[in-house]
Amino acid sequence: MKSFKVLVAGGGSGGCSVAAKFASLLPKGSVGIIESAEILFQTHYYQPMWTLVGGGMKSVKDSAKPMSEVLPKKAVWIKDSVASFKPKENTVSLSSGENVQYEYLVVALGIKLEYNRIKGLPEAFETPGVGSNYSTEYVDKTFQSLKDFKEGNAIFTFPNTPVKCAGAPQKIMYIADEYMRKHGVRDKANIYFNTSLGALFGVKKYADALWKIVEERKISVNLMHELVEVKPDTREAVFRLLNKPEETKTYKYSMLHITPPMGPPDAVKNSTDLCAESGYVDVDKYTLQHTRFSNIFGIGDCTNLPTSKTAAAIAAQGNILYQNMKCVMEKKSDSKEKYDGYTSCPLVTGYSKCVLAEFDYDGNPLETFPINQARESRLAFHMKKDIMPTLYWQLFLRGMWNGPRLTRKLLHLGMSK
Ligand code: FAD
Ligand code: UQ1
Incomplete structure (x- = not known):
């Protein structure tokens, strides 16, 4: 043995x-x-890049390296x-x-991603308008759906389970909103964030900032909405209303971004x-x-x-x-x-801006930079898009990045936790 x-x-x-x-x-x-990573392809993926892949800013290839190299x-x-x-x-x-x-x-x-807990999946990914940034198989479909979008409902979901990167389900929505504005179709779109959660984000400071953003951008947030079925033939998505568990509500979609249940x-x-x-x-x-x-x-x-x-x-x-x-x-x-409990979520809010959430077990912000990180910033976006991938491949995977704690202390002149 x-x-x-x-x-x-x-x-x-x-x-x-x-x-x-x-x-x-x-x-x-x-x-x-x-x-075991895909016995055939033996690839390590930098998953945080998939948000940008879904928005057409990077490719799946950019997020991959051979497992043997890392x-x-x-x-x-x-x-x-x-x-x-x-x-x-x-x-x-x-x-x-x-x-x-x-x-x-x-x-x-x-x-583990559990797409098959939603009726109609994964088959519906083979039909127009349905994508998911959580998988290399479906992330390109997200951008395709965005490019194809002409009018109607664009729906972004959040499941009723723990997820990885709890901000990712809404990052792609802000990217989609900006894309639609740039391409002159935003007036013909209704954007919905249909989430199983009872809040837009778990930490008040960032949730308050995000509520302002969704209001400004005329995005409708429906809390306690769990996606249970996709009907590609009629282009409908069925949601269970978690505060009235016997009831469901059906929405027509032109674009549907799915964050799968996970376990x-x-x-x-x-x-x-x-x-x-x-x-x-x-x-x-x-x-x-x-x-x-x-x-x-x-x-x-x-x-x-x-x-x-x-x-x-x-x-x-x-x-x-x-x-x-x-x-x-x-x-x-x-x-x-x-x-x-330190964790961080770069909440990308479009093609050039980002809210950089950082917090601990108690939901106290633990911000690295001596600015208010709940405000959208270009610097945070640049860090997410251009600096983080190099930091991940060159330092993090080699065991040489332990997070920004020391930088935070330095930038706060030793006054931060
Ligand atoms: P993984 O990196 O998923 O690794 C698990 C490994 O175990 C895999 O390589 C798998 O092949 C292997 N494995 C599974 N089962 C078995 C088995 N039975 N036997 C052998 N091997 C097995 N994080 C951030 O910090 N910032 C972000 O901006 C961010 N954005 C994200 C956006 C998206 C769309 C996604 C999907 C994730 C994002 N994340 C982000 C989250 C981050 O990628 C994950 O939290 C992180 O990669 C989890 O690391 P892990 O080692 O726990 O799991
Ligand atoms: C981080 O340390 C990290 O791990 C490598 C990420 O994953 C890609 C991140 O997205 C972020 C934001 C951090 C935190 C780092 C700083 C400098 C705030």
Whole structure:
């Protein structure tokens, strides 16, 4: 049986960046990464770019690099998928039937997209007007639908589950609004944000700013609306009204952008020793250590950390995980490093502007720059579009970006948390 000092399950944002940290610390071959990414294409995607792909500003190709280029060279890539975890035996079972043993395990399997929980999907993606920025398969359809749009309803949805990047479902709506204005069809469009949530955004400071933007741009927000069915033949989308669960409301669409329901990966959900009741990896919200197995840690979208699931959050989590796991490995008393829930969402509001939300577990803003980041800014847009991709590929994935905490402290002359 293969055996590793540190085994990392998943080679996405969290898995790759944490594996890089441990691969630098330990001798060659000590770190194993199980990553199934599309056995044929073996690609790592920079998912935050898909918002820009949906708006025609970048291509899917721009968001991709071969997995072999990004995974740390000193680590061993196990090209298989995790079937289940056996934490009591310190092993992971693979789909091939093999088992892999570990001393320390990091779980970083991301979140699962569940398009098929909506009646009519995924088939409706083959019909005009329906797209989704959450998948490489459907993101080009978003821009195609925008280009084809002539008149009618453009509807943007938000599911009744946790999601990754909770701002992304509305970013594409602001981009679409600007595109339609530029192309002279905005007068003939009704734009709807039909969200399952009871708020436009979880943090008041940014929600207030976004409400002003939707009002200015004449966008209709329908709260507590969950998409349950797409009928491509009649171009209708059916929503369950969550405050009157027996009732549904049907909207005609010319364009429909779908954010799918999401859930924990099967391998986590089915390993009851590993997951919380919600099905996500059960970790301590401050240390990222598993609540029952001291040699297991979790990071990113697959965990039950009560913060907004983003790569920015993972940048901050990565260093906390590394410090705390290293302490356990060296049998030192607990490290003092505690994760404060830092997360960030660059809420792109068009083709040149962005509201840069940054906040902690308590919803307190933790802004990097000494300006009011709830105001739309060109600088934030430039950072999102032109700086973040390089930072992601060159620093973050190599385990060398732990988020903007130090920059924030410097720019606030040490007065910020
Ligand atoms: P992932 O990066 O998804 O990695 C999980 C990995 O596990 C994948 O490589 C997968 O192939 C692998 N895997 C899954 N199951 C198995 C298995 N059984 N066996 C082996 N391997 C498996 N974040 C930001 O910070 N800023 C943004 O602006 C932003 N915008 C976004 C816009 C969009 C449209 C989307 C989709 C996401 C956005 N995000 C943004 C969120 C960010 O991309 C994710 O939160 C982040 O990539 C999650 O990292 P992860 O490691 O948890 O999961
Ligand atoms: C960030 O650290 C990060 O991770 C690499 C992102 O993902 C792409 C982000 O979108 C953002 C906004 C941050 C936070 C960084 C700064 C400088 C605010």
